Amino acid sequence: xxxxxxxxxxxxxxxxxxxxxxxxxxxxxxxxxxxxxxxxxxxxxxxxxxxxxxxxxxxxxxxxxxxxxxxxxxxxxxxxxxxxxxxxxxxxxxxxxxxxxxxxxxxxxxxxxxxxxxxxxxxxxxxxxxxxxxxxxxxxxxxxxxxxxxxxxxxxxxxxxxxxxxxxxxxxxxxxxxxxxxxxxxxxxxxxxxxxxxxxxxxxxxxxxxxxxxxxxxxxxxxxxxxxxxxxxxxxxxxxxxxxxxxxxxxxxxxxxxxxxxxxxxxxxxxxxxxxx
Amino acid sequence: xxxxxxxxxxxxxxxxxxxxxxxxxxxxxxxxxxxxxxxxxxxxxxxxxxxxxxxxxxxxxxxxxxxxxxxxxxxxxxxxxxxxxxxxxxxxxxxxxxxxxxxxxxxxxxxxxxxxxxxxxxxxxxxxxxxxxxxxxxxxxxxxxxxxxxxxxxxxxxxxxx
Numbered sequence: 001x002x003x004x005x006x007x008x009x010x011x012x013x014x015x016x017x018x019x020x021x022x023x024x025x026x027x028x029x030x031x032x033x034x035x036x037x038x039x040x041x042x043x044x045x046x047x048x049x050x051x052x053x054x055x056x057x058x059x060x061x062x063x064x065x066x067x068x069x070x071x072x073x074x075x076x077x078x079x080x081x082x083x084x085x086x087x088x089x090x091x092x093x094x095x096x097x098x099x100x101x102x103x104x105x106x107x108x109x110x111x112x113x114x115x116x117x118x119x120x121x122x123x124x125x126x127x128x129x130x131x132x133x134x135x136x137x138x139x140x141x142x143x144x145x146x147x148x149x150x151x152x153x154x155x156x157x158x159x160x161x162x163x164x165x166x167x168x169x170x171x172x173x174x175x176x177x178x179x180x181x182x183x184x185x186x187x188x189x190x191x192x193x194x195x196x197x198x199x200x201x202x203x204x205x206x207x208x209x210x211x212x213x214x215x216x217x218x219x220x221x222x223x224x225x226x227x228x229x230x231x232x233x234x235x236x237x238x239x240x241x242x243x244x245x246x247x248x249x250x251x252x253x254x255x256x257x258x259x260x261x262x263x264x265x266x267x268x269x270x271x272x273x274x275x276x277x
Numbered sequence: 278x279x280x281x282x283x284x285x286x287x288x289x290x291x292x293x294x295x296x297x298x299x300x301x302x303x304x305x306x307x308x309x310x311x312x313x314x315x316x317x318x319x320x321x322x323x324x325x326x327x328x329x330x331x332x333x334x335x336x337x338x339x340x341x342x343x344x345x346x347x348x349x350x351x352x353x354x355x356x357x358x359x360x361x362x363x364x365x366x367x368x369x370x371x372x373x374x375x376x377x378x379x380x381x382x383x384x385x386x387x388x389x390x391x392x393x394x395x396x397x398x399x400x401x402x403x404x405x406x407x408x409x410x411x412x413x414x415x416x417x418x419x420x421x422x423x424x425x426x427x428x429x430x431x432x433x434x435x436x437x438x439x
Contacts, residue, residue, distance in 0.1 A: 010427040014363065015369065021334040021356045028338075029349030029398070037348060042344040048293075116297035118344040120281045121307055121414050127297075136332035154345060161345035166307075168399060169347070189396065190413050240347045 038154060046156025049127045053115040053159075063253065074145055107220065109256040110134050112142075122189045124166035124249070125152065130257060131158040139217055141258045146173075147246035148211060148222035149255055161258075164225075165245050167194060173215035174224055177208040185209070185224065185243060192225065194241040199232045201239070201268070209243055219260050285320050289336055292316050297344065308417045310425040313340060314391055317355060318362040318384050319429070322374050326363025333359020347399050354394035358387040380430055385423035392418050 009016065072197040074076050112130035130136050132155050142149040142162045150164035151172075162169045165187060172185045174194065179202040183194035197203060207227040225245040232239055292312045300309050317336055321329025337355030341348045365374045365383050374380060392415035 014330060014360065015331045017327055018356065018360050021330060021351060025337070025349045025353035025356060027332070027349075028341075028352060029347065032348050041342055041345070044339075045345060048290075048343045052294060052298050055294060059298065059302070115421065116344075117301045118297070118346055120344075120346055120399065121418070122396060123344075123346040123350070127345070163345070189410055234410065250301075250307070 003126055039149050042154050042156040045127060045154065046159050048129065049115050049129070049156070049159035052127065053113075053129050056113070056115040061182065067253065069143060078145075108259040109143075110136060110140075110259050112136075112160075112257055113254050114252060120185075121166070122168050124164045124187075125153070125163055126252075126255075128152075128160045128162060128255065128257070129158065131156050135159055135259060136160045136257055137253075140260065141211075141218050141222060142255050142257045143222055143258055144247055144252055146248070147225070148218070149247050149249065149252065151217055162257075164249050165247075166249060172211040172224070173216065174209045175211050175212035175214075175221075176203055176227070179203060179207070182212050182214060183241070186253065192243040192245060194227075194243060195238065197239050198237060199239045201217060203227060203230050205230050205242055220258075222258075231242050282365055285316075285332055286335070288320075289313065289339065293340065293343065298336065305421065308421050310422040311388060311391070311418065312425070314355070314358060314388050314422055315384055315426045315429055315430055317359050318380070318387050318426075319375065321359050321362035322366045322371060322380075322383065325366050326360060327360035329363035329366065330356055331359075333357070333362075350398040352394055353398065355392055356390045358391035361390055362387045376430065378427070381426045382422045384426040385419050388419035388422040392416075 001184060028037075028161050036148065110130050112128040112134075114126045115129050116127045118125040126142075126149075128136075128142070136155050138150055138152050138155055140152045142152060142164075148160040148165065150167070151170060152160050152162045165172075165185075168187050168189060173182060174185045175182050181197060181201050181203060183197045185192060185194050188242045194203075194209070209224045209227060210221040213221065223246050225243040227241055228244040229242040230239060296312045300312060303309070313336055317329070317333055320332055324332075333355040334352055336359075337350075337352035340346070340351040340355070344351075362383060365379075374383060393411065396410055396414040
């Protein structure tokens with residue numbers, strides 16, 4: 001028996017290894033949400049990111065001059081915008097006080113730099129040099145001055161991984177700022193589209209898309225992109241809406257993590273509501 | 278013997294470091310070459326098919342862990358890519374397969390297989406246009422990887438004895 005097995009192994013070991021490793025891969029694929037697997041992943045990417053951050057720093061120094069100029073320009077534009085918004089803010093506060101509304105602005109931002117990027121066009125992720133130590137939690141939105149970048153998916157002590165808009169696993173509830181129509185934004189591997197919006201709904205090319213209040217992951221409206229193309233879909237019922245993101249993910253080096261995950265209280269209320277149904 | 282086992286992993290971590298920090302800077306329309314795959318093909322040809330298969334699985338597993346992609350997806354695609362590369366590991370043709378342009382052709386075939394499987398597991402859904410998916414996420418990255426692998430043919434370190 002042993003000789004037979006030994007003979008089989010000698011003659012077919014490549015195929016046996018292939019089948020066993022494919023099976024192992026499939027088992028691992030099914031264990032992605034396992035908390036223990038997430039822990040191992042956090043340790044692995046945390047350790048590796050320590051090294052990549054050094055190399056990333058060297059390369060980012062070369063881009064500092066260009067980035068400085070861009071920041072100066074953005075600063076000037078923002079200064080003008082702020083003076084306008086300040087006036088609106090005063091009026092807004094007065095009106096809110098009159099209506100006794102709670103103030104929902106003023107979210108803390110955690111600054112972070114991108115230390116590495118993933119290999120894949122479909123599963124685009126970025127590794128950030130901010131982690132648990134900086135109070136980063138999974139689910140926090142990642143933004144820059146242009147708009148929405150992604151969502152933190154894993155966190156280690158000093159680093160975190162965020163899924164960007166160019167990741168097929170990230171589906172975001174967004175809203176058309178003009179017509180207030182909600183939809184789901186997703187990355188197909190080549191383009192950002194909004195799905196499940198009927199042809200008859202009022203969406204036009206040029207509309208601004210922001211994250212929706214009903215989103216289960218992003219608590220406040222953040223600019224996402226602009227509708228680049230709107231046409232009737234091939235299926236005849238739902239439209240084809242292509243979105244161009246405000247934030248170009250390729251040159252981004254510095255980002256902010258919005259230190260806010262959706263309120264647990266809201267989650268619990270929603271959970272209880274659905275349980276009663 | 279120990280050194281022979283460790284070298285592919287030291288090389289892997291060095292290559293992965295370059296892959297995730299430097300290579301995005303040479304992306305063309307979001308398409309980047311896969312240096313890890315070139316390394317895998319080199320070791321698969323220079324050793325044997327069994328080694329290539331196991332090494333592919335290990336490389337893929339570490340990539341999934343470190344880059345945050347769907348755990349198991351790269352492992353599966355790289356296992357099959359390593360297995361395929363191992364087919365070109367015949368004793369008489371090892372040298373030719375590594376030192377000539379045939380190497381780029383092998384890299385192209387393996388990269389295509391790797392990308393197709395990876396895309397299928399990571400991006401495929403019923404609404405996806407399969408031809409667009411194959412073109413954008415398999416064919417173009419594979420071509421870019423194959424072109425970059427030409428540089429490897431002229432590099433001095435691959436001339437070592439296997």
